[in-house]
Amino acid sequence: MSTNKKELAVAALRNGTVIDRIPSSVLFQAVRLLGLENSKCHVTIGNNLHSGKLGTKGIIKIADTEFPEAVLNRIALIAPTAVVNTIRDFEVVEKKTVKLPDTLSGIVKCSNPKCISNNEPMATKFEVIGHDPVMIRCHYCNHTVAGKDAQIL
Amino acid sequence: MSSNSLVSISDISRDEILDLLDRARYFEENPNSKILDGRVVATLFFEPSTRTRLSFETAVNRLGGRIIGFSDANSTSTSKGETLKDTIKMVANYVDLIVMRHHLEGAARYATEVTDIPVINAGDGANQHPSQTMLDLYSIYKTQGRLNDLTITMVGDLKYGRTVHSLLMAMQYFNPTFNFIASKELQMPEEYKEFCREKGIKFTESTDFSEDVINASDIIYMTRVQRERFTDIMEYERVKNLYTLHNSMLDNSKPTLKILHPLPRVNEIDRDVDDNPKAYYFEQARNGLFARQAIITRALGIDPRK
Numbered sequence: 001m002s003t004n005k006k007e008l009a010v011a012a013l014r015n016g017t018v019i020d021r022i023p024s025s026v027l028f029q030a031v032r033l034l035g036l037e038n039s040k041c042h043v044t045i046g047n048n049l050h051s052g053k054l055g056t057k058g059i060i061k062i063a064d065t066e067f068p069e070a071v072l073n074r075i076a077l078i079a080p081t082a083v084v085n086t087i088r089d090f091e092v093v094e095k096k097t098v099k100l101p102d103t104l105s106g107i108v109k110c111s112n113p114k115c116i117s118n119n120e121p122m123a124t125k126f127e128v129i130g131h132d133p134v135m136i137r138c139h140y141c142n143h144t145v146a147g148k149d150a151q152i153l
Numbered sequence: 154m155s156s157n158s159l160v161s162i163s164d165i166s167r168d169e170i171l172d173l174l175d176r177a178r179y180f181e182e183n184p185n186s187k188i189l190d191g192r193v194v195a196t197l198f199f200e201p202s203t204r205t206r207l208s209f210e211t212a213v214n215r216l217g218g219r220i221i222g223f224s225d226a227n228s229t230s231t232s233k234g235e236t237l238k239d240t241i242k243m244v245a246n247y248v249d250l251i252v253m254r255h256h257l258e259g260a261a262r263y264a265t266e267v268t269d270i271p272v273i274n275a276g277d278g279a280n281q282h283p284s285q286t287m288l289d290l291y292s293i294y295k296t297q298g299r300l301n302d303l304t305i306t307m308v309g310d311l312k313y314g315r316t317v318h319s320l321l322m323a324m325q326y327f328n329p330t331f332n333f334i335a336s337k338e339l340q341m342p343e344e345y346k347e348f349c350r351e352k353g354i355k356f357t358e359s360t361d362f363s364e365d366v367i368n369a370s371d372i373i374y375m376t377r378v379q380r381e382r383f384t385d386i387m388e389y390e391r392v393k394n395l396y397t398l399h400n401s402m403l404d405n406s407k408p409t410l411k412i413l414h415p416l417p418r419v420n421e422i423d424r425d426v427d428d429n430p431k432a433y434y435f436e437q438a439r440n441g442l443f444a445r446q447a448i449i450t451r452a453l454g455i456d457p458r459k
Contacts, residue, residue, distance in 0.1 A: 112258060114256070114257055114258050114278050114279075115257065115258050115259050116237065116255075116257045116258065116259040116260045116262075116263045116277075117259060117263075119257050120236055120237055120238065120263065121236060122238070122263065138259065139259075139262065140258065140259025140260075140262050140263055141258035141259040141277075141278070141280055142161075142258070142259075142280060142281075143258075144344065
């Protein structure tokens with residue numbers, strides 16, 4: 001019985017958000033991007049789950065929380081394959097893919113130590129210059145980095 | 154932010170480049186005037202650069218403007234820990250235009266975001282130096298009578314040399330053909346070659362500084378190969394003289410060929426080239442004055458031709 005209860009606690013979400021199809025290698029970066037480290041809600045993280053398309057995948061379930069689209073779209077930086085399900089009263093009311101914005105502010109740290117953004121108290125800013133694979137360029141020093149290698153602030 | 158700022162050559166359009174060149178031509182004919190009378194320009198050199206600073210300050214002085222500023226950040230509040238933002242906001246209270254050089258990359262872009270006063274980037278680390286690009290363009294335009302359909306050979310350090318990168322970007326509007334001549338360690342970065350492919354710009358790449366390439370060129374743009382760029386000093390010793398231009402190599406070159414170099418030169422152009430009429434690097438530096446007068450008046454919204 002207790003096993004069933006545990007499974008139920010993980011599987012069922014009355015209200016909240018389920019982010020699925022995150023590549024296993026970037027799951028914990030996705031957790032950071034969403035700022036879940038400081039969340040007080042129930043958060044369930046699964047990794048290395050079987051996926052037909054990705055091989056293995058990660059999944060994040062956050063109870064009683066819906067994210068603004070701009071926050072969710074940050075995930076596209078590292079996991080363009082991710083799918084976001086919005087759950088209300090046990091039903092999936094919306095299912096959508098993430099879409100990378102044109103600019104990323106205050107999310108990624110520039111890898112160039114001589115960049116002004118690493119030497120002044122200021123927000124970083126990157127422009128997305130490629131989608132497949134994701135490439136971003138620092139608005140200030142013009143250094144480019146692949147999305148998967150981006151250092152999340 | 155002022156739209157008259159100039160941070161990177163890629164911020165301005167083909168028409169704006171042509172307008173700046175026309176202004177430079179005007180200032181070459183009329184270098185002295187009072188059109189900046191009553192204007193105050195700040196030259197903030199957080200990193201010393203005598204050549205660029207003197208050129209900008211001469212440009213302002215010859216147009217009747219006044220200058221405040223510093224040539225070394227050690228004598229400013231920066232050394233007390235003041236942020237760049239605070240320094241820029243403070244100076245912006247006093248002046249009509251800021252010309253700045255900084256060792257940190259992106260400093261000038263950031264400065265434009267914290268003030269409404271126009272900012273001219275006089276070099277930000279290894280990133281951008283648009284007034285150098287404008288003087289290079291003006292030198293090419295002046296010596297060839299056009300910018301379109303030219304063959305430009307870039308030689309030396311094509312990996313780290315920001316002047317060649319900016320010139321390449323600026324020439325995108327003028328159907329150039331590039332020859333990139335460099336050792337394996339210092340070749341043109343892939344992103345700039347990709348840029349050429351995207352824009353349909355023709356280019357060749359070689360480690361061999363051959364006479365065939367020289368004889369086909371309208372412009373040879375020489376750059377300094379710096380020892381500290383090499384991980385392998387033996388490799389430096391091997392290649393340093395392969396990319397030295399000697400006068401005898403110019404025997405069968407085009408009569409209209411000009412040799413450019415952003416200076417300072419070390420040994421990549423032999424002294425025996427200096428007296429060849431095709432050597433243009435000293436006049437090139439002089440064109441910096443007119444190019445900077447053009448950039449300054451554009452930034453201040455003043456048109457000298459009217």
